[in-house]
Amino acid sequence: MVFKRLMQAMGVGGPSVETVLSNPNCRPGGQLEGVVHVAGGEHAVDIDYVALGLVTRVEVESGDSEYETTQEFHRRQVTGAFRLEAGQRYDVPFRFDVPWETPLTELYGQHLHGMTMGLRTELEVARAVDKGDLDAVAVHPLPAQEALLEALLRLGFRFARADVERGHIYGVRQHLPFYQEIEFYPAPQYAQAINQLEVTFVTDPQQVQVVLEIDKRGGVFTEGRDAFGRFTVDHATVHNTDWAAQLDGWLRQSIQRRGLFF
Secondary structure (H helix, E strand, C coil): CCEEEECHHHCCCCCEEEEEECCCEECCCCEEEEEEEEECCCCCEEEEEEEEEEEEEEEEEECCEEEEEEEEEEEEEEECCEEECCCCEEEEEEEEECCCCCCCCEECCEECCCCCEEEEEEEEECCEEECCCEEECEECCCHHHHHHHHHHHHHCCEEEEEEEEECCCCCCCCCCCEEEEEEEECCHHHCCCEEEEEEEEEECCCEEEEEEEEEECCCCCCCCCEEEEEEEEECCCHHHCCHHHHHHHHHHHHHHHCCCCC
């Protein structure tokens, strides 16, 4: 998507900025490429910088309340200071690294309900900052992530929604200040025991840390609680395992250990 917005802080006749992505699709650990077009207005100005930032919507728990906010989680300046003459065009090609822990927004060509991701262009002139609009970005799973998600679909789980929550997962090496939860409705064979399954990926260049959370159903003599599982998947060897069988075995053991049966 292309955006072009007059710099309100500069008034009529100020510079305008337009960002064009070569391809809005990417994967964690990959890159976004494009060009930022800066066009001079009716008078010369001194540009302090042009920066790009990757942003997403994050849920925040604060005491007894929850709220959503837009959070920038990766940023890079693509220019330093420069003089922009009246009517001058200044083009800035860029390659923008996508962090390995970037949340997913797409699965098999379908948008994950609840997810928002964009690349924001920021231009500062004379200490007035315009953060502009967002170029929508589509983040697709890596092969290791896709293998786990495909295994869940093969077992009969159905995607419900996804969100991003601020915080860190205990015991997991995590660099970003939030994590994504991808929620699934249970497959029929587990429906009597669990309400939903939540999957979190924390990824680095070598492997994916996978966190599974089961929201279990309560019974007459049992209290509904959550169960957690955690394991790692190497990018290089992900296809050496039958993940549907592995996940099915873990789910059955986890449920039965807590006195819940199918």
